[in-house]
Amino acid sequence: MRAATKILVGMMASGMALAACAGGETPAATSTAPAMAGGSTSGTPCTGAIGVMAPITGGAAAIGGEQLNFAKLAVSDYNAKNGTNFSIVEGDTQLDAGQASTVAPQLVSNQAVIGVVGPAGSQEVESVGPAFADAKMAFVSPSATRTSLTSGAFPTFARVIPTDDVQGPTDADFMVSKLGAKKVVIVEEKTSYGAGLSSAVEKALKEKGVDVKRIQVSQKQPDYSSVVALVDADTSVVFATFQIAANTKALANTLQQQSKKAVVFGSDGSFSADFDVPGQYVSSFAPDIKGIPSSKAVADAYTAKYGEFGTFGPPTYVATQVIMTAAAKDCTGTADRAKTSSNVLGVSIPDSILGQPITFTDKGDVKDAKFFIFKIGDDRKPALVN
Amino acid sequence: MELFVQQLVNGLTLGGVYALIALGYTLIYGVLQLLNFAHGEVYMVGAFTGFFVMVGLGGPGKPIVPVWLMIVAMFLAAMVVSGLLGVGIERFAYRPLRESTRIAPLISALGVSLFLQNAVLLLFGSRVRSYDTPRYWSGAGPQVAGVQVNPVRILVLVLAIILMVGLTRLVEKTAFGRGMRAVAYDRDAAVMMGIDVNKVIVLVFFVASALAGAAGVMVGLVFFNVNNYMGFLAGLKGFTAAVVGGIGSIPGAMLGGLLIGLIESFTTAYVSANFASVLSFLVLILVMLLKPRGLLGTRAIVKV
Numbered sequence: 001m002r003a004a005t006k007i008l009v010g011m012m013a014s015g016m017a018l019a020a021c022a023g024g025e026t027p028a029a030t031s032t033a034p035a036m037a038g039g040s041t042s043g044t045p046c047t048g049a050i051g052v053m054a055p056i057t058g059g060a061a062a063i064g065g066e067q068l069n070f071a072k073l074a075v076s077d078y079n080a081k082n083g084t085n086f087s088i089v090e091g092d093t094q095l096d097a098g099q100a101s102t103v104a105p106q107l108v109s110n111q112a113v114i115g116v117v118g119p120a121g122s123q124e125v126e127s128v129g130p131a132f133a134d135a136k137m138a139f140v141s142p143s144a145t146r147t148s149l150t151s152g153a154f155p156t157f158a159r160v161i162p163t164d165d166v167q168g169p170t171d172a173d174f175m176v177s178k179l180g181a182k183k184v185v186i187v188e189e190k191t192s193y194g195a196g197l198s199s200a201v202e203k204a205l206k207e208k209g210v211d212v213k214r215i216q217v218s219q220k221q222p223d224y225s226s227v228v229a230l231v232d233a234d235t236s237v238v239f240a241t242f243q244i245a246a247n248t249k250a251l252a253n254t255l256q257q258q259s260k261k262a263v264v265f266g267s268d269g270s271f272s273a274d275f276d277v278p279g280q281y282v283s284s285f286a287p288d289i290k291g292i293p294s295s296k297a298v299a300d301a302y303t304a305k306y307g308e309f310g311t312f313g314p315p316t317y318v319a320t321q322v323i324m325t326a327a328a329k330d331c332t333g334t335a336d337r338a339k340t341s342s343n344v345l346g347v348s349i350p351d352s353i354l355g356q357p358i359t360f361t362d363k364g365d366v367k368d369a370k371f372f373i374f375k376i377g378d379d380r381k382p383a384l385v386n
Numbered sequence: 387m388e389l390f391v392q393q394l395v396n397g398l399t400l401g402g403v404y405a406l407i408a409l410g411y412t413l414i415y416g417v418l419q420l421l422n423f424a425h426g427e428v429y430m431v432g433a434f435t436g437f438f439v440m441v442g443l444g445g446p447g448k449p450i451v452p453v454w455l456m457i458v459a460m461f462l463a464a465m466v467v468s469g470l471l472g473v474g475i476e477r478f479a480y481r482p483l484r485e486s487t488r489i490a491p492l493i494s495a496l497g498v499s500l501f502l503q504n505a506v507l508l509l510f511g512s513r514v515r516s517y518d519t520p521r522y523w524s525g526a527g528p529q530v531a532g533v534q535v536n537p538v539r540i541l542v543l544v545l546a547i548i549l550m551v552g553l554t555r556l557v558e559k560t561a562f563g564r565g566m567r568a569v570a571y572d573r574d575a576a577v578m579m580g581i582d583v584n585k586v587i588v589l590v591f592f593v594a595s596a597l598a599g600a601a602g603v604m605v606g607l608v609f610f611n612v613n614n615y616m617g618f619l620a621g622l623k624g625f626t627a628a629v630v631g632g633i634g635s636i637p638g639a640m641l642g643g644l645l646i647g648l649i650e651s652f653t654t655a656y657v658s659a660n661f662a663s664v665l666s667f668l669v670l671i672l673v674m675l676l677k678p679r680g681l682l683g684t685r686a687i688v689k690v
């Protein structure tokens with residue numbers, strides 16, 4: 001029986017390994033190339049494929065789908081306006097660093113790919129950064145906010161959204177000045193994103209004299225009841241650095257179940273229709289572009305074709321524009337990967353759909369970017385409050 | 387003290403769910419000596435069934451029937467669908483392999499597990515769905531030692547106890563239970579005594595899977611989120627509970643489930659959430675080393 005037990009335990013381990021390997025979907029590499037005729041500096045249309053790394057499936061699929069569709073819309077609009085012939089190659093990362101690191105070599109080995117939009121998460125950027133640096137592949141993230149990503153480790157990386165060093169103080173200011181927070185619990189998702197942002201917010205709150213408790217949880221945590229039990233009755237805000245909005249909602253619902261008065265304040269990763277508990281707060285690196293007159297055409301076009309959207313899509317539109325603009329500069333037929341990479345930081349989009357001009361610092365951060373704070377109303381939709 | 391009581395309630399709720407999953411593992415192992423690794427996915431299908439029944443009855447915002455009726459319908463549908471799924475799995479994935487080597491049905495079980503995960507992904511997408519329980523059931527529960535216990539947790543705990551007691555009675559007091567025990571003890575002798583072994587096995591799969599379906603709805607009601615990968619970790623925890631309690635032992639599965647739930651809950655509170663699963667599996671390893679048959683497992687007598 002002892003031998004049988006060992007076999008059973010061995011089988012269990014094998015099963016776990018097999019399931020872990022097969023649990024994810026093999027990333028697709030499908031091309032949706034629009035066949036547009038157009039011109040470039042040589043008269044032939046500038047051609048190239050743009051990799052889009054996003055969580056197309058998995059728990060953050062709502063975000064990934066929106067990012068992918070906005071990238072498609074950007075390519076379609078850009079081709080139509082400039083006579084170029086850019087196309088998209090999809091890479092599904094499932095918001096997982098390991099999965100992202102298997103998608104990156106596929107994009108690198110595809111010679112048609114001249115730049116990448118994404119990946120979405122900071123931990124994914126860290127996992128693909130070295131491969132893209134070696135390949136001189138530009139990659140522009142529409143949502144990775146960890147401050148250290150632009151410290152120089154990944155020379156071909158840029159982003160079109162602000163960093164956690166902006167988000168941390170913005171959110172902390174709001175918690176203290178508008179919500180009167182004196183005691184805050186930070187529930188940190190154990191990812192690179194969660195760790196960086198939690199530290200930034202904790203630092204900003206402590207500087208304001210707020211009593212801060214920090215609790216780590218796994219992204220796959222199914223049950224928040226034991227975590228919520230650690231939230232004292234006089235805690236006014238629970239700040240969640242989650243990347244799956246449904247988890248933030250579960251946290252808010254569990255607080256209500258245990259009759260805790262604290263409101264949940266979700267970081268940018270929670271900005272999705274899946275987090276819709278009235279009275280809670282969420283921050284975002286992008287405004288609601290439906291309220292920006294100059295962005296109305298893009299917003300309407302997206303809604304007509306794909307339906308409603310949140311704040312993860314519009315920065316993806318801009319990131320795709322950045323890659324295409326860099327690729328189209330001095331393009332003579334086929335865009336060049338290395339030239340695209342060296343052109344990225346020089347790109348300027350004065351009238352971006354985010355309602356602010358896009359220009360880059362020499363580190364790859366967008367200049368003068370800021371965070372926005374929303375409150376979820378009784379209609380379960382976020383309304384801009386700061 | 388309040389924290390202790392709160393974590394006790396949390397641990398018992400979680401443990402009740404694990405116990406129901408563990409009972410499924412242990413029932414099937416008892417009659418077939420098969421580790422049904424697809425059991426976690428049966429639980430996941432139960433959770434999805436409950437969710438879609440809720441949506442079909444108006445959704446969390448506007449239920450078209452009284453809430454109690456909606457919840458009853460969610461449980462019944464999940465138990466029936468999961469039960470039938472279990473019967474289907476037995477018929478097509480395990481029965482053809484019943485006379486083959488022991489490794490064959492194990493591989494088949496893993497295949498069924500992956501098939502179900504991906505079938506649900508294809509059918510319903512990968513989006514995490516929420517039962518959103520507070521929207522239709524938000525009443526305050528009774529105070530216990532200064533802690534307000536949520537009524538949903540009370541329901542889940544009471545229902546888990548009812549199902550466990552019901553199962554024990556079923557096994558001990560009914561003809562089906564006697565048949566099940568006979569098949570578990572000696573399948574060939576059971577055939578000679580006129581017991582329809584296939585029928586018993588089918589019923590065991592139905593009951594075990596129905597319990598998993600009920601556990602799926604319980605998790606949805608208490609922890610809210612359901613997705614196509616939720617069965618893997620829950621199945622693993624249920625399996626751990628079954629082995630810790632003594633696989634094949636019904637009281638052992640209950641004890642193991644409650645123990646794992648309490649360990650996770652108290653570890654989160656007094657050590658760190660990071661170590662909750664680590665300690666559960668550490669207990670599994672310790673039990674394997676010190677008491678390989680589990681806490682309530684019985685010594686097998688083998689004729690030599």
